Amino acid sequence: MSFGLEAEGLVRTFGGLRAVDGVSFQLRPGELLTVFGPNGAGKTTLLRMLGGVMRPTSGQVRVAGAPADVASRDWRHRVGIVSHQSLLYGQLTIEENLRFYGRLFGLTDLKARIPERLESVGLADRGRTPVRDLSRGLKQRAALARALLHDPEVVLLDEPYTGLDPHASKVLREQLASLKDGRHTVVLVTHNLIQGLELADRVAIQIRGRFLSVTDAGSLDLAGFEALYHAAVADHG
Amino acid sequence: MRNYLRLVWAIARKDLLVEFRTHERLTAMGAFVVLIGILFNFSIDSALVRPQDIAAALIWMTIIFGGMLGLGRTFRLEQEDAALSGILQSPIPIAALYLGKVVGNFILLSVMVALVFVVFGAFFSLRFSGSPLTLVGVVALGVLGFVSLTTFFSAMATRSSMGESLLPVLVFPLLVPVVVYGTTATDRLFIGRPIAEVSGNLRMLAAFAILFTVACAWLFRFVIEE
Numbered sequence: 001m002s003f004g005l006e007a008e009g010l011v012r013t014f015g016g017l018r019a020v021d022g023v024s025f026q027l028r029p030g031e032l033l034t035v036f037g038p039n040g041a042g043k044t045t046l047l048r049m050l051g052g053v054m055r056p057t058s059g060q061v062r063v064a065g066a067p068a069d070v071a072s073r074d075w076r077h078r079v080g081i082v083s084h085q086s087l088l089y090g091q092l093t094i095e096e097n098l099r100f101y102g103r104l105f106g107l108t109d110l111k112a113r114i115p116e117r118l119e120s121v122g123l124a125d126r127g128r129t130p131v132r133d134l135s136r137g138l139k140q141r142a143a144l145a146r147a148l149l150h151d152p153e154v155v156l157l158d159e160p161y162t163g164l165d166p167h168a169s170k171v172l173r174e175q176l177a178s179l180k181d182g183r184h185t186v187v188l189v190t191h192n193l194i195q196g197l198e199l200a201d202r203v204a205i206q207i208r209g210r211f212l213s214v215t216d217a218g219s220l221d222l223a224g225f226e227a228l229y230h231a232a233v234a235d236h237g
Numbered sequence: 238m239r240n241y242l243r244l245v246w247a248i249a250r251k252d253l254l255v256e257f258r259t260h261e262r263l264t265a266m267g268a269f270v271v272l273i274g275i276l277f278n279f280s281i282d283s284a285l286v287r288p289q290d291i292a293a294a295l296i297w298m299t300i301i302f303g304g305m306l307g308l309g310r311t312f313r314l315e316q317e318d319a320a321l322s323g324i325l326q327s328p329i330p331i332a333a334l335y336l337g338k339v340v341g342n343f344i345l346l347s348v349m350v351a352l353v354f355v356v357f358g359a360f361f362s363l364r365f366s367g368s369p370l371t372l373v374g375v376v377a378l379g380v381l382g383f384v385s386l387t388t389f390f391s392a393m394a395t396r397s398s399m400g401e402s403l404l405p406v407l408v409f410p411l412l413v414p415v416v417v418y419g420t421t422a423t424d425r426l427f428i429g430r431p432i433a434e435v436s437g438n439l440r441m442l443a444a445f446a447i448l449f450t451v452a453c454a455w456l457f458r459f460v461i462e463e
Contacts, residue, residue, distance in 0.1 A: 052326060073328040073329070076327060076328040083322065087318060088320065090318060091258040092254060092255065103247040104244065104247060104324065104328070104329045106240065106244075131318075
């Protein structure tokens with residue numbers, strides 16, 4: 001059985017700095033890995049390499065068993081990214097943004113697909129609103145609709161809760177929970193321990209580019225993990 | 238091929254739609270053209286210099302400097318909310334992204350060029366006695382070469398710490414052939430010289446436009462990918 005997402009010895013350097021340093025993991029379809037780490041740990045760099053936005057200095061990413069090289073484009077149909085930035089154009093409406101991205105992904109059923117995605121993130125009545133007029137929470141939901149528009153098997157979430165108020169966080173969390181349907185392979189990057197542990201099947205702690213551990217989340221309790229995390233940051237950070 | 242062209246048009250269409258909403262680049266370029274027309278009108282002593290004799294140079298300089306104002310901001314809108322990352326994560330070939338930007342910029346600049354001819358025609362009462370179709374060909378090929386280069390270097394400048402101020406330094410030296418052949422051909426067409434006298438310029442402008450577009454499309458991934 002092939003893995004949904006694999007990283008093998010991923011390294012990314014910027015000058016003399018090793019932002020990501022030999023990260024390897026394997027995720028089966030349906031699994032959600034949460035990567036915790038302090039600021040500057042290399043989490044976003046890791047996610048950008050997994051999403052094919054950034055070329056690794058060395059190492060390889062495989063999506064559904066196939067090499068996911070930056071230069072090749074076909075595997076990108078299988079991956080969706082949600083960032084703390086919306087990746088949307090503020091001057092365009094949500095529908096226009098989704099239509100634009102749908103065209104880039106070669107989707108032909110946009111008339112049916114866009115309302116469906118907007119409905120699924122609770123934005124059915126906001127399609128014609130310019131993105132710049134949306135609150136932070138609604139903008140993040142629009143970003144989720146964009147990332148899931150092409151029905152990707154692998155979803156990468158980079159600090160999706162950043163800047164959200166408690167209610168918006170709760171709504172987003174419910175939507176992210178719907179990704180745990182056994183079909184999606186998900187990597188969530190965050191430094192918020194509570195939000196990160198809630199949905200995780202496996203957790204990793206990344207510090208100074210390295211994965212210190214990859215553990216099953218089922219065996220963890222929040223207090224114990226919090227102590228472990230702080231000790232790891234103090235020792236290696 | 239049809240799918241590839243669809244992707245190119247998707248990028249161009251999005252850029253034009255954003256411009257249609259904001260009028261940001263067209264307003265800057267249009268205001269520049271009108272102001273330059275007014276300044277030239279007051280600064281050229283028509284008793285000493287016939288505007289007709291220097292019209293081609295004035296027109297091309299206005300196109301280059303005005304175009305630089307708008308085209309320099311090509312990738313600025315992609316930086317807001319990291320939209321470029323969204324495009325790079327999609328399956329669109331990088332060259333198609335570049336060509337889409339070129340098509341969008343070419344359409345925008347064509348609007349500005351039309352304004353340049355209207356403004357200069359009005360201020361200097363220019364008389365044109367050549368072939369209008371050939372003039373359109375000369376300007377279109379010159380503008381395509383200019384747009385291809387400027388779009389490419391605009392991506393490079395946006396990612397550098399010097400920003401847009403770097404753009405003229407990078408672009409102007411490479412623009413020399415476009416300016417020389419474009420200005421000469423436009424000049425000859427203004428005074429009604431036969432088309433045969435500008436066919437060499439047309440071929441050179443076409444060669445540069447193709448060369449710049451193909452080379453920049455190929456090199457674009459080295460500029461845009463991280």
